Amino acid sequence: MLVNFGYGALLISFLTALYGIGAAIYGNRKNSWAWVESARLAMLVTFPLISLSALILIWLLVNDHYEVQFVYTVTSTAMPLYLKITALWGGQSGSLMFWVWLMTAFAFAVTFRKWDRDREFLPWVIVVSLVTLAFFLILILFVENPFERYWQLPGGGEIAAMFPPEGAEILRPMDGRGLNPLLRHPGMVIHPPMLYLGFVGFVIPYAFAIAALITGRSDDRWIRLTRRWTLVAWLFLSLGLVLGSRWAYDVLGWGGYWAWDPVEIAAFMPWLTGTAFLHSVMIQEKRGLFKRWNMILIILTYCLVIFGTFLTRSGVLSSVHAFSQSAIGPLFFVFIGLTFLVSLWLLLDRWNRLGSEGQMTSLLSRESLFLFNNLLFMGILAVCFWGVIFPLISELLTGQKVTVGPPFYERATGPLFAGLLILMGIAPLSAWGHSTYKTLGRAMWKPFLVSLLVPAAALFVGVRQWGAFLGLWLAAFVLSITLYEYGRGVFARKRATGETLPLAFWRLAGKNRRRYGGYIIHIGVVLMAIGIIGIEVFQTETQGTISQGQSISLDQYTVTYRSLAEFNTPDGRNVARAVVDVQKNGKPMGQLFPRRDYYYDAQQPMSIPGVRSTMEDDLYVLLVDWEPISEMGATFKIYHNPLVNWLWIGGFVFILGTMVAAWPDKDVEPKKVRMPARVAASKA
Amino acid sequence: MADSAAPVSSSTKKSRTKFILGGVLILIAIIYLVVSSTQATAQYFLTVGELAEKSGQVYDREIRVSGVVLGDSIQYDSKNLLLKFTVAHIPGDNKEIEAQGGLAMVLHNASMDPALPRLPVVYEGVVPDLLKNEAQAIMTGTMGADGVFYADELLLKCPTKYEEAVPEQSGNG
Numbered sequence: 067m068l069v070n071f072g073y074g075a076l077l078i079s080f081l082t083a084l085y086g087i088g089a090a091i092y093g094n095r096k097n098s099w100a101w102v103e104s105a106r107l108a109m110l111v112t113f114p115l116i117s118l119s120a121l122i123l124i125w126l127l128v129n130d131h132y133e134v135q136f137v138y139t140v141t142s143t144a145m146p147l148y149l150k151i152t153a154l155w156g157g158q159s160g161s162l163m164f165w166v167w168l169m170t171a172f173a174f175a176v177t178f179r180k181w182d183r184d185r186e187f188l189p190w191v192i193v194v195s196l197v198t199l200a201f202f203l204i205l206i207l208f209v210e211n212p213f214e215r216y217w218q219l220p221g222g223g224e225i226a227a228m229f230p231p232e233g234a235e236i237l238r239p240m241d242g243r244g245l246n247p248l249l250r251h252p253g254m255v256i257h258p259p260m261l262y263l264g265f266v267g268f269v270i271p272y273a274f275a276i277a278a279l280i281t282g283r284s285d286d287r288w289i290r291l292t293r294r295w296t297l298v299a300w301l302f303l304s305l306g307l308v309l310g311s312r313w314a315y316d317v318l319g320w321g322g323y324w325a326w327d328p329v330e331i332a333a334f335m336p337w338l339t340g341t342a343f344l345h346s347v348m349i350q351e352k353r354g355l356f357k358r359w360n361m362i363l364i365i366l367t368y369c370l371v372i373f374g375t376f377l378t379r380s381g382v383l384s385s386v387h388a389f390s391q392s393a394i395g396p397l398f399f400v401f402i403g404l405t406f407l408v409s410l411w412l413l414l415d416r417w418n419r420l421g422s423e424g425q426m427t428s429l430l431s432r433e434s435l436f437l438f439n440n441l442l443f444m445g446i447l448a449v450c451f452w453g454v455i456f457p458l459i460s461e462l463l464t465g466q467k468v469t470v471g472p473p474f475y476e477r478a479t480g481p482l483f484a485g486l487l488i489l490m491g492i493a494p495l496s497a498w499g500h501s502t503y504k505t506l507g508r509a510m511w512k513p514f515l516v517s518l519l520v521p522a523a524a525l526f527v528g529v530r531q532w533g534a535f536l537g538l539w540l541a542a543f544v545l546s547i548t549l550y551e552y553g554r555g556v557f558a559r560k561r562a563t564g565e566t567l568p569l570a571f572w573r574l575a576g577k578n579r580r581r582y583g584g585y586i587i588h589i590g591v592v593l594m595a596i597g598i599i600g601i602e603v604f605q606t607e608t609q610g611t612i613s614q615g616q617s618i619s620l621d622q623y624t625v626t627y628r629s630l631a632e633f634n635t636p637d638g639r640n641v642a643r644a645v646v647d648v649q650k651n652g653k654p655m656g657q658l659f660p661r662r663d664y665y666y667d668a669q670q671p672m673s674i675p676g677v678r679s680t681m682e683d684d685l686y687v688l689l690v691d692w693e694p695i696s697e698m699g700a701t702f703k704i705y706h707n708p709l710v711n712w713l714w715i716g717g718f719v720f721i722l723g724t725m726v727a728a729w730p731d732k733d734v735e736p737k738k739v740r741m742p743a744r745v746a747a748s749k750a
Numbered sequence: 751m752a753d754s755a756a757p758v759s760s761s762t763k764k765s766r767t768k769f770i771l772g773g774v775l776i777l778i779a780i781i782y783l784v785v786s787s788t789q790a791t792a793q794y795f796l797t798v799g800e801l802a803e804k805s806g807q808v809y810d811r812e813i814r815v816s817g818v819v820l821g822d823s824i825q826y827d828s829k830n831l832l833l834k835f836t837v838a839h840i841p842g843d844n845k846e847i848e849a850q851g852g853l854a855m856v857l858h859n860a861s862m863d864p865a866l867p868r869l870p871v872v873y874e875g876v877v878p879d880l881l882k883n884e885a886q887a888i889m890t891g892t893m894g895a896d897g898v899f900y901a902d903e904l905l906l907k908c909p910t911k912y913e914e915a916v917p918e919q920s921g922n923g
Contacts, residue, residue, distance in 0.1 A: 248880075434769065437769075448780060448784060449787075456788065470792050471903075473787075473791040474788065474792070478787035479783075481779070609831055609876075671879050688876060703876050
């Protein structure tokens with residue numbers, strides 16, 4: 067019964083979406099506001115409808131309705147409640163449903179904004195959002211239906227179907243297969259939702275961009291309207307990436323934080339274009355340049371979001387994330403192709419309207435450094451895209467599949483990332499409109515000298531890898547310039563207003579949130595870079611089989627095996643848990659408990675490391691194997707990961723900075739700032 | 751990004767050349783990075799069958815092989831972290847896999863079929879959690895002259911976890 071309700075709600079929202087598209091187009095053509103208003107209501111209604119459907123699915127998951135195929139494949143009775151809920155995005159059809167649910171939530175929110183000034187955008191924002199929605203609903207309703215149930219056929223045999231074949235009886239398995247153990251982790255609660263929020267969030271700025279193209283408004287109104295939406299989408303996407311990385315470090319990747327897995331790259335690509343977009347819209351706002359480029363970036367971002375969802379869901383690529391093969395692949399291809407072509411056609415049609423309002427004159431001006439930043443981001447995107455499609459292309463051309471792995475990505479993107487760091491250091495000091503080597507040099511020499519202290523210190527403590535030198539110096543360079551810039555602003559404000567230092571710091575960030583939020587984000591990136599250099603360059607590892615009381619040493623650490631216990635847990639696991647003592651330079655540092663969980667329902671083990679984490683380094687101990695009688699001995703693999711914690715601290719700072727930048731301003735309509743180049747330069 | 755404006759003075763022309771030059775330089779750098787990195791790191795992705803046919807010509811290069819793990823063959827020497835197992839041939843082409851009834855079916859059948867080409871694998875490291883009978887293994891490494899594949903990297907997939915099969919144990923409810 068409920069199952070039919072859930073499916074019915076989806077079907078109704080699909081029809082509502084179709085109606086909304088029609089009403090918006092018709093209302094726009096006839097210039098009838100009533101029709102557009104009706105389309106707007108249709109868009110509003112889809113959110114409660116999808117919510118109803120999604121909540122029903124969650125209810126089925128939580129109450130163990132294994133006659134529903136999706137429920138059977140992703141939950142089991144032994145699973146705790148929170149995992150049963152998260153199982154919604156633990157399988158193909160449920161995660162499509164979740165995607166749609168979040169997307170309608172965004173659409174719902176955007177529908178509520180005041181449209182008085184931008185009425186002409188409304189019908190087209192509705193059309194773009196609802197077309198996206200309708201596409202995903204087609205997938206769910208007709209290809210990957212989460213409400214399909216098992217039926218016992220009268221002549222024997224079983225099938226899974228939405229509607230019962232004649233005479234068939236419902237078939238209810240005793241227990242479900244359970245969520246893949248790799249997904250039974252607190253990370254499952256937060257990583258996929260954040261990533262998906264990031265994905266669907268970009269639908270909104272894209273919808274406004276298309277609306278601007280169709281209506282022919284060539285000003286930057288659409289950018290101003292969607293600035294916060296874009297930042298929020300980008301915030302979630304960044305958060306999703308960082309959390310995924312942390313999850314991989316904790317369990318999935320055995321101390322790896324990023325594997326250049328195709329699905330990771332799929333989520334990374336829209337982030338790259340989104341980041342380029344966030345930078346280049348500033349040039350359009352300040353100088354009226356790059357209008358076409360910004361359109362291209364947002365179109366690319368949207369297509370990459372859909373492409374990313376497709377890669378995760380279609381199983382075209384070999385990846386730990388890839389789910390089973392599915393019929394949705396070709397449909398995705400058609401949809402991405404169509405949206406890309408239509409968007410491109412619209413853009414070309416408006417090409418001449420979107421000319422620049424000025425010229426770039428100076429190679430070192432802020433806008434031209436932003437341009438180079440964009441080129442580098444596009445370069446990294448090109449590397450990623452090439453790496454992902456290369457196996458497909460090579461197979462097409464030569465009949466032989468040729469793949470590239472992490473070494474390819476590291477080698478090709480390394481210099482580009484380094485270039486971005488250099489720009490991150492220089493750009494905040496350059497002026498809009500015009501900068502010279504002289505002015506830049508004068509602004510830069512002090513922090514530059516300070517930054518040299520870091521590689522010098524590294525040399526002193528015994529670092530000999532040139533990659534680490536370069537990386538650490540770049541990090542120090544950006545950090546000292548950013549802090550210098552920030553500090554200068556704070557002290558100037560303190561002098562001018564007589565405020566205390568913390569207050570001046572706070573108010574300054576509050577006055578120009580985007581700028582100082584941006585600086586905080588840059589600091590976050592630098593800290594993350596330090597963590598990455600730490601684990602990539604300085605990681606050491608060892609392994610060994612030891613009996614009770616014996617030790618393994620790694621760098622300044624000694625790990626001593628104490629005991630091991632095996633026991634069953636109520637949620638259906640058999641746990642083998644070792645106890646080891648950790649000593650650093652001979653001093654006791656407490657105990658770690660690396661363990662191996664065996665999931666009975668999934669018949670699969672899962673290793674959970676014992677980690678001692680400090681600002682300086684992580685000691686990461688894995689239990690590899692053990693003898694049934696614990697006195698016999700156990701095998702451990704041990705990693706020493708210097709500085710890796712800065713990766714997470716940096717991630718936190720990064721997110722904090724994004725929140726500062728995205729925080730709503732007090733003045734609702736910021737004044738239009740568009741100055742001629744020279745004036746802008748002298749003021750900056 | 752081509753920003754065109756009607757009147758072009760000589761000084762803006764000059765600065766434009768600078769920009770185009772800068773852009774082209776970055777573009778060349780990117781293309782160089784992509785091409786050279788591809789050449790340096792690309793690996794053939796082969797099936798066990800293809801590897802058996804081509805034996806000899808791929809010994810000196812890192813390659814990737816995909817096959818199905820035979821559960822009985824898994825041996826682990828935990829003292830030396832030395833893992834040995836055998837994989838059997840499965841088709842590399844998605845369409846072929848679909849035609850044979852999906853990945854789970856292909857993996858199951860391939861693990862039972864003694865007529866298919868097989869490949870012994872050696873891997874040094876921790877046993878991956880997903881390593882078990884009928885799992886799909888994607889291995890990166892080198893082919894030894896002794897006919898053993900020495901894997902540096904081991905990626906495993908168990909499609910049965912996601913596959914949509916009709917349950918075995920069931921009751922009416």
